[in-house]
Every structure is written in structure tokens, then in C-alpha cells.
Amino acid sequence: MTGHPSILVLGIGNLLWADEGFGVRCAEALAERFALPPQVTVMDGGTQGLYLLPYVEEACRLLVFDAVDYGDAPGTLRIVLGDEVPRFMGAKKMSLHQTGFQEVLASAELLGRLPDELVLIGCQPVELEDFGGSLRDEVKAQIGPALDVACEWLTRWGAAPVPRTDIGPRLNAVSLTMDAYEAGRPSERDAWRLGDARFIRED
Numbered sequence: 001m002t003g004h005p006s007i008l009v010l011g012i013g014n015l016l017w018a019d020e021g022f023g024v025r026c027a028e029a030l031a032e033r034f035a036l037p038p039q040v041t042v043m044d045g046g047t048q049g050l051y052l053l054p055y056v057e058e059a060c061r062l063l064v065f066d067a068v069d070y071g072d073a074p075g076t077l078r079i080v081l082g083d084e085v086p087r088f089m090g091a092k093k094m095s096l097h098q099t100g101f102q103e104v105l106a107s108a109e110l111l112g113r114l115p116d117e118l119v120l121i122g123c124q125p126v127e128l129e130d131f132g133g134s135l136r137d138e139v140k141a142q143i144g145p146a147l148d149v150a151c152e153w154l155t156r157w158g159a160a161p162v163p164r165t166d167i168g169p170r171l172n173a174v175s176l177t178m179d180a181y182e183a184g185r186p187s188e189r190d191a192w193r194l195g196d197a198r199f200i201r202e203d
Contacts, residue, residue, distance in 0.1 A: 004039040005060035012045040018133035019125035026065035032168045034161035044171040049100025057113040068122035075138030080120040
């Protein structure tokens with residue numbers, strides 16, 4: 001035990017569906033670019049839904065990165081705080097992962113184990129219907145600003161991030177890092193005609 005309130009930083013979403021991967025890409029970037037105090041845990045929450053409940057229950061403070069449909073201009077960043085986070089995530093769901101995470105928050109609240117402070121850093125997506133696609137430029141450009149907001153909150157919570165001079169721990173396999181993921185995708189023409197071989201297996 002560090003004696004400090006535990007902090008959970010979650011990136012949720014699906015890397016395989018273009019801008020759905022915004023939350024995970026932000027969490028990856030935070031872990032790689034900053035050294036964090038021991039009370040901070042950074043996780044790729046993916047689309048795990050209720051499997052995340054034990055981690056949320058243990059946290060005193062929760063910061064979530066996600067792509068959320070606000071109805072704003074594509075690429076718009078918005079910050080949602082406190083009690084508004086569960087309601088906001090349930091208002092206009094884009095995919096099943098948001099249904100699952102709303103259930104996580106509702107379950108934690110029902111059990112009296114919801115973190116004391118909640119922050120959602122969300123970005124309005126440009127494109128979701130692109131299997132095997134990466135973040136669109138407007139959304140990718142918001143990773144840096146999203147990290148700035150996250151660092152402000154972590155500092156406010158007594159867990160100031162320190163910029164790294166090396167690459168920090170990876171949350172996912174090297175093949176899923178954004179550069180490798182984008183470089184491995186076939187051209188739009190080939191992907192349309194043949195499918196993306198990274199995700200299609202012939203038996």
C-alpha cells in the first residue's frame with residue numbers, strides 16, 4: 001500500500017473499428033509517455049464490460065478515455081465529471097462496449113463501491129464503420145489534448161505524471177501499436193476486394 005488513494009485510468013473501446021479505438025490509444029500513450037506514481041493503474045479496458053467491475057470497485061478515483069457520440073463536430077473533445085459520467089455514457093450508446101461499461105458503473109454504485117471521483121475524457125468520432133481501420137486524423141489529433149487533461153486531473157489527485165525519456169510499458173502487443181497496426185493494413189482497394197488478412201482466417 002502506498003498510503004495514497006488508488007487511481008484507475010481506463011481506455012475503453014475497440015481498436016478494430018476506427019475511431020472506436022480512441023480510448024485505448026489514449027491509455028496506451030499515457031503509459032508509454034509518462035512515468036506514473038505507484039497508486040496509478042493504467043489499463044486497456046477494451047470491450048470487457050463487467051469483467052472490469054473488480055478494478056473499478058477498488059479505485060478511489062476513476063479516469064476514463066472513450067470515443068463518445070455527443071452529437072458534436074467530429075473530433076471535438078469533451079470532459080464529463082462526477083455523477084454525469086454514468087448518465088452520459090448511457091444517453092446515446094454507440095456500441096455494446098458502452099452498454100457494458102454503463103453496467104459496470106451501475107453495479108459499482110449499487111454495491112456502494114463507486115469511485116469517489118469520476119472523469120470521462122471523450123472524443124466525438126468521425127468514422128466507426130471501418131473494420132481494421134485506425135483513428136481518423138481529427139480524432140488522432142485529440143490524443144495529445146486528452147493526455148493534457150488527464151495529466152491535469154492526475155496532478156490534482158496528487159499523482160503527477162512525469163514525462164519519460166524512454167518508452168514506457170506497452171499495454172498491448174507490439175503488433176497492435178498504432179504505427180504497426182496502420183502499417184500492416186492493406187490498401188483500401190485490396191481490403192475492399194480481399195478483406196483484411198489480419199482478421200480473416202482461412203480454415
